[in-house]
Amino acid sequence: MPLSYMTDHRSVRKIVEAGIGVNHTTVWRWRHRFLKAAAQDNTATLSGVIEADETFFVRSCKGHRGWVKGRPPEPRAARPRAWGTTKRGLSDEQVPVLTALDNAGGVYEAILPSLTAIETTLDGRIAPGSVVCSDGTAAYVKAAVKAGAEHRRVVVPTTTPVTVKVAPLPTKRRQKGRLGLGRVNAHHGQIKALVNGRCRGVATRYLGNYLGWHRAMLHEGFTGKALLDRALA
Incomplete structure (x- = not known):
């Protein structure tokens, strides 16, 4: 498989x-050999200004033949990928992915068993004296305090007041140095575009591989050969 195809997220079908x-089958198998190695690469310790938040992916058994063979992997009927979840809001049908990144370009990602694992997942990942920005969830505050870091709660409005919709306020220039969650939110938008858009959904068991692929692509001068060298190391 030409390694250059790994630099533009080309689908297995397009490669064939x-x-x-x-x-x-061979293309798919070799791709995941490369991606499995990339999935293990995470920034060991984040420092400086750190933005942390979680995003969610629909739990997927894409490609599993269990329903055809009478051994479903989950106690539910098979469903088309476009259906998404059957429950409103957060539920066990969604997989939480934690992302923390700093202003030096370091990125740490982890697929969580549940949101209660945020604090333990970040244990040892935050350098003392750092500033952790989050939405104020208690687990992030505890993780920052435990690491000897400062925590800043960033309030992100989820709804637009009716008065603003009727009479929009003039746009204000963002203050230089103001803390926020813009970078981590943009990162989540990129991995959603890869997993749900470019790849049209991936099985949950391989989600970590694709997250690692995206992190590898963020490195300056990334090439497909870099994935090969990492897999053979």
Whole structure:
């Protein structure tokens, strides 16, 4: 499989159609050998100004043949990918992904068993003296205090007041140095575009591989050969 195809998130089908003489199964298997190695690369310790937040992906058994063979992987009927969840709001049908990144370009991501694991997941990942920005969830505050860091709560409005909709206020220039969650939210938008858009959904068991792929792509001068070298290291 030409390694250059790993730099533009080309689908397995597109790679096979390129006429490289390798079948679908082989391309898929080799891709995940590379991505499994990338999934293990996370920034060990974040420092400086750190933004932390979580996002959610629908729990997926994409590609599983259990329903056909009478051994479903989950106690539910098979459903089309576009259906999403059957329950409103947060539930066990969604998988939380924690992202923490600092202003030096360090990124740490983890797929959580539940939101109660935020504090333990960040244990040892935050350098003393750092400033942790979050939405104020207690787990982030505890993680920052435990690490000897400062915590800043960033209030993000979820609704627009009716008065603002009727008479919009003039746009104000963002104050230089003001803390927020813009970078981590943008990062979540990028991984959602990759997983849900470019890849049209991935099985939850392989979600970590694709998150690692995206982190690898963030490195300056990234090439497909870098993934190969990491896999063979």
